[in-house]
Amino acid sequence: MSRIIGINGSPRANWNSAKLLDSALQGAKDNGADVRRIDLYSLNYTGCRSCFACKLLGSPTFGRCAINDDLKPVLEDILSADGLIISSPIYFGSAPGMVRSFCERLWFPSHTYSTDGSVAYDLHLKVGLMYSMNVPSDSFYTDFIESEKEKFSSMVGPTAVFSAVDTLQFSDYSKYASAAFNAEHKKQHYEESFPEDLSRAYEFGRSLLG
Numbered sequence: 061m062s063r064i065i066g067i068n069g070s071p072r073a074n075w076n077s078a079k080l081l082d083s084a085l086q087g088a089k090d091n092g093a094d095v096r097r098i099d100l101y102s103l104n105y106t107g108c109r110s111c112f113a114c115k116l117l118g119s120p121t122f123g124r125c126a127i128n129d130d131l132k133p134v135l136e137d138i139l140s141a142d143g144l145i146i147s148s149p150i151y152f153g154s155a156p157g158m159v160r161s162f163c164e165r166l167w168f169p170s171h172t173y174s175t176d177g178s179v180a181y182d183l184h185l186k187v188g189l190m191y192s193m194n195v196p197s198d199s200f201y202t203d204f205i206e207s208e209k210e211k212f213s214s215m216v217g218p219t220a221v222f223s224a225v226d227t228l229q230f231s232d233y234s235k236y237a238s239a240a241f242n243a244e245h246k247k248q249h250y251e252e253s254f255p256e257d258l259s260r261a262y263e264f265g266r267s268l269l270g
């Protein structure tokens with residue numbers, strides 16, 4: 061049975077990123093995959109520590125991250141899986157630090173400073189990157205999203221991208237500093253468009269492995 065690991069890159073366990081991820085994983089499950097969800101913010105780990113154990117020629121850690129923390133078994137599980145879905149909010153035009161740290165640990169062992177572009181992973185893994193954001197169009201972040209897609213494609217495996225825009229950030233806008241937002245519009249968008257986002261996410265997960 062094929063296996064897909066889902067990563068929730070939001071600190072919130074049941075908001076936009078998590079719901080979109082759950083929907084994608086449900087789609088994958090309905091298509092026959094075994095799925096597992098991991099919440100990054102429940103783990104204790106750091107980004108790359110520049111130890112270079114993953115580049116040490118002839119070492120058993122070549123091409124693998126040697127740091128022994130909560131991320132180690134997750135990375136091992138990912139590298140033996142068939143699919144990886146990462147669902148992340150956009151923070152300041154990029155991914156949250158926890159997601160970036162996770163990516164450093166996943167990407168760097170694959171990258172071998174080769175002259176021919178060869179990498180340490182066998183690139184069998186299919187990757188789905190899911191982003192949710194406040195802005196009304198993901199074109200605000202085209203450069204970031206394309207750059208992430210390119211890094212995942214070249215170091216981890218073939219990568220597809222999904223976006224959900226104009227997300228609801230708090231359930232009651234009247235309780236928080238939020239003058240820049242039209243609360244009525246946010247509520248309406250959440251009620252009318254987010255269910256469609258969840259359906260798209262379901263299809264995204266269902267078709268990830270082809």
Ligand SMILES: Cc1cc2nc3c(=O)[nH]c(=O)nc-3n(C[C@H](O)[C@H](O)[C@H](O)COP(=O)(O)O)c2cc1C
Pocket residue numbers: 070071072075076077078148149150151152153154192193194195227228229
């Ligand atoms: C610290 C922080 C920074 C954010 N920066 C951006 C941003 O630069 N652009 C954007 O469109 N949304 C931004 N947002 C909004 C979130 O990306 C958006 O609400 C997302 O759907 C939240 O996902 P979640 O509900 O899974 O936590 C930011 C939110 C936070 C908490």
